[in-house]
Amino acid sequence: MKRKRTTPPLTEADRRSQQMIVKGLREAYSKVPILSEEGEEIPYVKRKNWSMFFLVDPLDGTKEFIRRNGEFTVNIALIEAGYPVMGVIYAPVLDTFYFGKPGLGSFKLEEASRAAVADDQALIRQSTRLPVVGSDDIIHVVTSRSHMSKETEAFIGELRRDYEVDVISAGSSLKFCLVAEGVAGYYPRYAPTMEWDTAAGQAIVEAAGGTMLRYEDHERFYYNRENLKNGWFLVKRL
Missing domain, CATH: 3.40.190.80 (D-Maltodextrin-Binding Protein; domain 2)
Structure with missing residues (x-):
């Protein structure tokens, strides 16, 4: 597999996160292609006609991960007709989960690993709608x-x-x-x-x-x- 020159230094965490995310997405959405930082390089001629696809960064903030400051995330977006129509970001060390969808709104769920989430509505009920901070001078x-x-x-x-x-x-x-x-x-x-x-x-x-x-x-x-x-x-x- 050819690696992209723009890819930052890999860690074992990158690889494991990539494997878990891709496995889950393919099981749930088998017909939706996946473009990922740690995935196989897909030529533009093959992906240019995609009407919908997942765009994944299994570990965003490699430098933060290596420095152990907790400021790294897992990013998954659904792209439709060239624009993101859904996005989720999870910060594992902070155990904080952000998600957003146009028309639905954006939300933040703290202590996400402890949440009991049976469906989308349960997730929203336990989350805080964004923005939460008012304007100041x-x-x-x-x-x-x-x-x-x-x-x-x-x-x-x-x-x-x-x-x-x-x-x-x-x-x-x-x-x-x-x-x-x-x-x-x-x-x-x-x-x-x-x-x-x-x-x-x-x-x-x-x-x-x-x-x-x-x-x-x-x-x-x-x-x-x-x-x-x-x-x-x-x-x-x-």
Whole structure:
């Protein structure tokens, strides 16, 4: 199996998570294809006509996992016609589960491993609807703990000309979750990511009322491009 050059260093946890997720998805949704960071590289000519597929990152935040700071996640998104229509993010160390679906809303479930979930409605009843934090006079910006760029620093500098700005650092897709919760108003990402890094987070943010827009044209972010490497983007609470 040919490995992609953009893939970060693998850990045994990546492999085990990949195997468990793919097995579960294939058992439940045998006809829906899966595109995953740790999966086999699928040529664009084969996947370009997919109307629906799962986009999976079995361990997002490899650096956070290696550093043992708890800020790594498992991300699964369902993509339909190029856009995420469902996203789930689980932070195993925090035992916190985020999920979102446009039209349904976004939710956060703490102590997720202890929850008794028989169906979707039971899951929603035990969860907190997002956002949960109200607006204040301070602009809260969440940035990558591992990948700060000069462009991101410039974005923060521009905001500071007119507002009081608080900068929050977080790892993995938890940055999207902080925007969905209302803890942060902005998540600027002016550094490389891959499609599996962002799809689940985008679904959760959008279902909570936020946006994720491409830097170059301020249009909604979309997926299953020929080059799976993402361009710059801005996630905004409202």
